[in-house]
Amino acid sequence: MTDQRTSTAEHALWPAPTAPGAVEATVTVPGSKSVTNRALVLAALAAEPGRLRRPLRSRDTVLMADALRAMGTGIEETVPAPSDGTDTDGSRVTGEVWRVVPAPLRGPATVDVGNAGTVMRFLPPLATLADGPVRFDGDPRSYERPLHGVIGALRTLGARIEDDGRGALPLTVHGTGSLAGGPVEIDASSSSQFVSALLLSGPGFRQGVEVRHTGRTLPSLPHIRMTVEMLRAAGAQVDAPEDGGAANVWRVAPGTLLGRDLTIEPDLSNAQPFLAAALVTGGRVTIPDWPAHTTQPGDALREIFTAMGGSCELDERGLTLTGGGRILGIDINLSEVGELTPGIAAVAALAEGESVLRGIGHLRLHETDRLAALAKEINGLGGDVTETEDGLRIRPRPLHGGVFHTYDDHRLATAGAVLGLAVEGVQVENVATTGKTLPDFPGLWEGMLGAPAGARV
């Protein structure tokens, strides 16, 4: 099951289009990966069927859905025809709907995690509730991504897990249909997903779960808040530090979850390259359905891209970013919103002044070593990027064309596209890797650039 598509030599090169002028468009962005994959896990644990409306259909979410199916969950997909916008219960539907029918979780089963952090971290806790062994395997990179916090914690909570001793994939969770649960300490400094993973399945453990993070730093806090909010919305009782609880301690009570009818928000991190296009070209891009309240880290783009020279307006049309004609450098700690780094680095490489991106050492263990990859690829186009201990220093220089390698990293590919707007001759290698979280990125991108001023893509 290991994905063999990681050799880059044979990948096609995509000539990243340069912007014909100021980009003016409205771009509808598909659903959030992080929300879709949490919603699927919670729906599989629920006591009754639920629905996801406008879920993201991408490699990471299809892997999650297939994994849950392999463990016995029913997931029925409805793609309404354009002419027929009603669901089976007569309700109005715009876009795809996935009906999730929970069932007792079963093994033996085999799960392909691909290179999806959400699948490799969120599902081993759930697999402890299956009534047999669940084998986890994935892309070569998945063997290198940290999982020790989840494995160690589950063992403390009573699970039997067979791995090769490295605390990483591949592994087998020997589910027994039930797990004691209770208090556990973990160091989640390498990935917030360790905490989210344990909390998401917590309601299904006999004693629930109490997770205490003992590490010095904890990245991606908004993603943990997303987990807490979504658990509560599904009826779970959760105590979290931001509600006056102890710092770095989360508690989930054992209990039954409700089947929800949930419309998935657009993926705000995937909105980033399109908003960046407005900033870089001095244009204007609107993203419809931008939520007024959200835990997605991409919401921070309003502030970040404003500091980098744009201006933002959130109203009934969505979020509109207008480029100001200048691109400013930024000195910023991105620890909470690490997944925005590649897109910010691309804009920073085109700015007037130096940028320093801090607090993101854990990105070395993402889809690829993102700090090394960004430095190498931007420098390959003539840039001046250096790695620091916990981030990047970016000194803008005139860039030239060349191949922008992507290392099977969707966000490297979209970063290359942003650079290509302003630099002739950038060729993004394996742009198809964007399919991890963003279906048909080249189509959306070219639609945005080719559209008549202000058109919807």
Ligand SMILES: O=C(O)C1=C[C@@H](OP(=O)(O)O)[C@@H](O)[C@H](O)C1
């Ligand atoms: O829980 C989630 O949905 C995510 C958490 C973050 O992971 P890390 O904390 O490992 O950075 C983020 O980077 C990833 O894209 C999605």
Ligand SMILES: C=C(OP(=O)(O)O)C(=O)O
């Ligand atoms: C780090 C990311 O993904 P994953 O969920 O695989 O960790 C990402 O999407 O930027």
